[in-house]
Amino acid sequence: MNTVGIRFIRNKYYARTWLIQLFAIFLLLQCHCAVAHAPGLSSFDVQLQPTGVDVRLTFALQNIEAFAPMDSDLDAEVSDSEREAAKPSIAKLLAAQLRVNIDGQDREPVSAGQVSFDDQNNAHVEFHYQPAPHQMLVLQSKFLSLLADGHQQYLTVNAPAGEILLEKMLAKSDNQASVELAGANQLGTAQPGILAAFLDFFKLGVEHIVTGYDHLLFLFALLAVTHSFWPAIKIITFFTIAHSITLACAGLNIIELPSSFVEPFIAATIVYVGIENLVRGDHPKGRHWLTFGFGLIHGFGFASVLREMEISAGDTGILLPLLSFNLGIETGQIAVAAVVLPLIWWLNNKPEISTKFLKVCSLLVSLMGAYWFVERTLLS
Template identity: 40%
Template sequence: MAHEPFEITTNVRLFAERISLQVVVTDTTAALLCVPAAKRMDAEVLRANEAEVKRCVSGLYAARSGDKQLMPVSVDVTLNPENDLVGNVDYPAAGREALHFSAVHLARLKDPTYGATFTATGAGVFYVQKLLRADDAEVSFLPAGDGAGKESSFSEFLALGIEHILTGYDHLLFLAALLIVCRQLRTALIIITAFTLAHSITLALAALDIVQLSGRLVEPVIAATIVFVGLENLWRARRSEQELRGRWVLTFVFGLMHGFGFAGALRESGLPPGGMELIAPLLAFNLGVETGQLAVAAVFLPLLFWLRRFAWFNQRVLMPASILVALAGLWWLLERTVL
């Protein structure tokens, strides 16, 4: 799935005096896990079942330090503006032994498509990030006291940025749809530059908490941009190259929304709380996105320009490909709004 809206997001942060686990569960999944009689979580359901929901949240993960079971010392549950359940669970401070977390709740959902993103960080330390599934629900790491933690430096967030763009099929399809009608390298570079500048701006604004947009708005709009570009290709393909270069304005506007999508992925990676600590991860993640994007373009563009030399490609492939792009975007749009 493209840019999959994972039902469960977990961030663990190690402090000197405690281990803090925050889990965010979408409203329907939270009800399924904690209040099966309800269709979805909302303020009324939470108020009527608060004690039960707290017990549920405290048992979503089994935590161990070495062979010692870690028991929650405090549990708090709230709803965010989107009615997603936000659970905060504190455990005793970590020692020197390896920490193990098991997402025991995934087996209870009885659906292998459920995923839980798990990220663990500390003060200036990035430990691990993993997508947990019911058949692979455990993650382990050593606290920084044993020198196992890595300074949350450039390489970790650079790799995350590359991974996100290479697995963000909606972003790649959007860019490919913009480029497929280009006939000259200059036009392609103008479009790529516009996309890069736009999403870099909104990625920074969102990561720095200057501007925030809900993922429930951002993800459908990203899908809608793919539909629009796919359909626009049907009448732009025979335009002059000069007119195609003017497409950078559209690319820039749509790229702003894609930047908010990148920011959502960056926040899930366990960013430092703010200040100067945030600058290096932000730059590294954005550089990773650009590196992955340019790597794909370096393969895609030479192949595209070679194929465009053949009449059959221009006559029989370009338009059907654009229609398929629009249909893919329409499917994601429906999936993110009504399905």
């Protein structure tokens, strides 16, 4: 057999191998998405008052239901009356798992916590503690030890005038923080500053994009048609600009879209891009503008993380979380692209491989997007 024939067989073997591997990755991703959940998020807001300390905790209902059951009739549906009836048990649960130490003495809330629910399936619980701290305030969220590994809770402590005294991301392994006030003595401890808060939200942004399989699959589908550096950079840049705009608008409460619309729409964008790759093939015109338009919707999906943590324009510290979280997203996005793009370009620049690669991958992308769309509409 001549050299050309050997090379053809070898390339054909490589193409089949890569396609099998990509299909296996797709199946693993689908299974992982079906059984795994992104780490949970919650918030712990503390407002110092002249008369005491106001505490507001926000958790997703799914984080509470395992410890304060709401479905009393066991019909797999939680009615409004059942949720109302569960309020005292929710307040009692969180009060027992919250430690508030004022000037060296643990305090109990002056009354039962006030519980409310919102349309995002969150529970908000408010407590009031007395007296007002003068030297030291120690806070501990022991409930984190009961939740899944990876759950993070955003703690903010505000002075009576509104300025932020402390921002910190709590976790199971680090569920306590202290605030040293004017006139504190040697009991004081070093406090996390702006840099620590920046790094917390930066890390959260990286984790969100790396575990955000729908966003990554959308980006992969967009980049699957590229053959070189500049077209890929153009797509990534337009996606970055678009989702940064809507992330900022949502974080600042300028525009708000319900997750019941955003999440299915994100799945629909994945289906659309996969089908466009199948129909138009390589080098579809206007891909960067398509990226920009759909990137606006994905930005609202990114903003849902800050919304889950009750971070909004009402907080004086919105700019720091918004900036560092977005930078984390971009860093994670660039890191993933740096790993995937060389493989895409290598496959696309081999004529005997590129057509099959694009068709198979785009078909799998569309199927995965369709699965998520059904899951987020008919099955939600």
